[in-house]
Amino acid sequence: MLKIDKLSKSFGGILATDNVSLELKPNSINALIGPNGAGKTTLFNLITGKIDIDEGQIFIDNTNITNLKESEITHLGIARAFQITNIFSTLSVQDSIKVALLAKQHGLNNMWNRFKAHSINKEAESIAKLSGLTKSYNTISSALSHGDQKLLDIALALALKPKVLLLDEPTAGMGPEERWKMIDRIQKLWKKTKMTVLFIEHDMDIVFDIAQNIYVLQQGAIIAEGTPKEIKSNKKVIKAYLGGGKK
Numbered sequence: 071m072l073k074i075d076k077l078s079k080s081f082g083g084i085l086a087t088d089n090v091s092l093e094l095k096p097n098s099i100n101a102l103i104g105p106n107g108a109g110k111t112t113l114f115n116l117i118t119g120k121i122d123i124d125e126g127q128i129f130i131d132n133t134n135i136t137n138l139k140e141s142e143i144t145h146l147g148i149a150r151a152f153q154i155t156n157i158f159s160t161l162s163v164q165d166s167i168k169v170a171l172l173a174k175q176h177g178l179n180n181m182w183n184r185f186k187a188h189s190i191n192k193e194a195e196s197i198a199k200l201s202g203l204t205k206s207y208n209t210i211s212s213a214l215s216h217g218d219q220k221l222l223d224i225a226l227a228l229a230l231k232p233k234v235l236l237l238d239e240p241t242a243g244m245g246p247e248e249r250w251k252m253i254d255r256i257q258k259l260w261k262k263t264k265m266t267v268l269f270i271e272h273d274m275d276i277v278f279d280i281a282q283n284i285y286v287l288q289q290g291a292i293i294a295e296g297t298p299k300e301i302k303s304n305k306k307v308i309k310a311y312l313g314g315g316k317k
């Protein structure tokens with residue numbers, strides 16, 4: 071699955087990623103936590119090829135993806151939910167998902183193939199269902215609620231059929247009720263697919279509730295990893311993070 075080996079990245083004098091190693095198990099759901107500026111998003115940027123790696127290596131199923139182009143890494147099975155709904159703001163949920171599916175199939179030529187068009191309809195419907203967007207299937211993206219826009223981001227990532235799905239604060243900006251709806255949805259789609267999920271989340275109740283394995287970052291370095299039970303009782307974590315008043 072996803073394996074990160076001694077990864078480091080500096081921005082000027084700041085060591086944003088400090089000798090990070092981790093290995094995600096297939097079909098697992100994992101959380102990446104740490105205070106603001108700990109380097110969580112930077113780690114996602116390194117994994118997806120958005121920024122170049124200084125030192126270390128990344129593998130997906132034993133394929134070395136270190137410093138490959140973003141598009142190549144996506145093709146090899148790592149997808150990320152972005153706030154990209156703006157790009158599709160004038161399209162409906164259905165059409166946005168279809169565009170993502172067609173992009174995955176390399177080329178709009180497929181659109182003129184009847185058989186493919188039929189299979190794309192089916193696939194788009196099933197992705198919308200998986201993402202909890204069946205009711206909004208024909209809604210224009212820009213008219214969706216904040217929560218549904220986030221779900222559309224995830225749906226677009228799912229259209230790429232990833233092995234690994236990276237979610238950077240999927241519940242950001244949501245009220246408590248909407249948060250748990252989102253988490254429930256993420257949990258459901260993780261269970262239904264064979265994906266490995268790594269999510270960044272500040273809400274510890276959510277993290278402890280759904281993550282099988284938790285990685286704790288502080289100043290770019292992993293200071294602890296383990297099950298929710300192990301992390302809750304880890305002295306380093308309590309001192310560095312949980313003790314400082316959780317968000």
Ligand SMILES: Nc1ncnc2c1ncn2[C@@H]1O[C@H](COP(=O)(O)OP(=O)(O)OP(=O)(O)O)[C@@H](O)[C@H]1O
Pocket residue numbers: 081084086104105106107108109110111112113
């Ligand atoms: N492109 C960049 N150029 C310069 N510095 C950067 C860049 N990206 C991140 N940093 C710095 O690297 C450090 C880690 O930032 P990062 O965004 O990864 O943290 P984070 O854990 O995601 O924080 P948050 O919880 O606030 O989202 C910070 O000091 C940040 O200022």
Ligand SMILES: [Mg+2]
Pocket residue numbers: 110111112
């Ligand atoms: Mg971040």
